[in-house]
Amino acid sequence: MSASTPSDRGHRAALVLGAAVWPGEQPSPALRRRALHAVHLYRRGDVTRVIASGGLGRHPPAEAEVIRRLCMAGGVPASAILIENRSANTRENIANALPIARAAGIRDIILVTDSYHAPRARLAARSLGLPSPSDSPSLSGTGRLRLIRALLREGPALALYFLRHLRGR
Numbered sequence: 001m002s003a004s005t006p007s008d009r010g011h012r013a014a015l016v017l018g019a020a021v022w023p024g025e026q027p028s029p030a031l032r033r034r035a036l037h038a039v040h041l042y043r044r045g046d047v048t049r050v051i052a053s054g055g056l057g058r059h060p061p062a063e064a065e066v067i068r069r070l071c072m073a074g075g076v077p078a079s080a081i082l083i084e085n086r087s088a089n090t091r092e093n094i095a096n097a098l099p100i101a102r103a104a105g106i107r108d109i110i111l112v113t114d115s116y117h118a119p120r121a122r123l124a125a126r127s128l129g130l131p132s133p134s135d136s137p138s139l140s141g142t143g144r145l146r147l148i149r150a151l152l153r154e155g156p157a158l159a160l161y162f163l164r165h166l167r168g169r
Contacts, residue, residue: 011107013082014038014047014135016071017093017121018054018063025059027066029146030114035067037137038112039074046135049106050076053084053093090117091124098130110135116154 016038019030027035031054038050050071054063064085071081082100087093094111101109111121115136125132 011105012047013049013051013101013104013106013109014041014112015051015053015094015097015101015109015132016067017090017111017113017117018057018067018087020057021059021061021063021066023059025061025066027070031063031066032070033114033137033139034112035070036074037135038067039071039076040137041110041112041135042071042076042080043074047110049080049082049104051082051084051097051101051106051109053087053097055086055088055092057088090121091128094121094125094130094132095128098128108132112136115139120154120157 016034019034020028021031022028035052038047041047042050050067052064052067052071054067056062062085064083068078068081068083072078082104084093084097084100087096097109109130109132111118111125111132111134113121113134113136116139118134118136122132122134
C-alpha cells in the first residue's frame with residue numbers, strides 16, 4: 001500500500017469482500033480474517049471507513065452483517081461501517097459497493113481479501129473502472145488443504161475473469 005497524507009485517509013475505505021457464513025451465524029475462517037484485517041487497517045489509521053460486502057449465502061445472515069459485527073467487536077464504530085448486502089460474487093461485491101462509497105464521499109478504496117483471491121478481485125475492480133490496491137491478512141494458521149482448494153478454485157476463476165475483462169464485460 002502506498003503512503004498517503006492524513007487528508008487522503010479521510011476519504012479512504014476498506015472494502016471487505018465477502019466469504020461464506022457457516023451454520024449458526026459463524027464466519028468462515030476467510031470471512032473472519034478479512035474482517036479482522038479491516039479492523040487492523042482502521043485502527044492503524046489507514047482507512048476511516050469500512051464497507052462490509054456480501055449478501056445472503058447458504059447460511060444466514062448476510063456476509064456483510066457478519067463483517068459488521070466482527071468490525072464492531074474489534075472497535076470500529078457503527079458510524080464508520082457501510083453495508084452492501086446484496087452481492088453474490090466478487091464482481092457484485094465491488095459493483096454494488098461503488099455507489100455506496102460515492103454517496104459517502106469515499107475517494108479511495110482498498111480491497112480487503114485473501115492474497116490468493118486478490119488478483120481476481122483487482123481485475124474485477126479494474127473492469128469496473130476502479131484501480132484499487134488490495135491489502136491481505138496473513139494466511140498463517142490456515143491449513144494446507146484449505147489453501148490448496150482455494151488456489152485450485154482461484155486459477156480457473158481468474159482465467160474466466162481475465163477472458164471477460166478482455167471482452168469488456
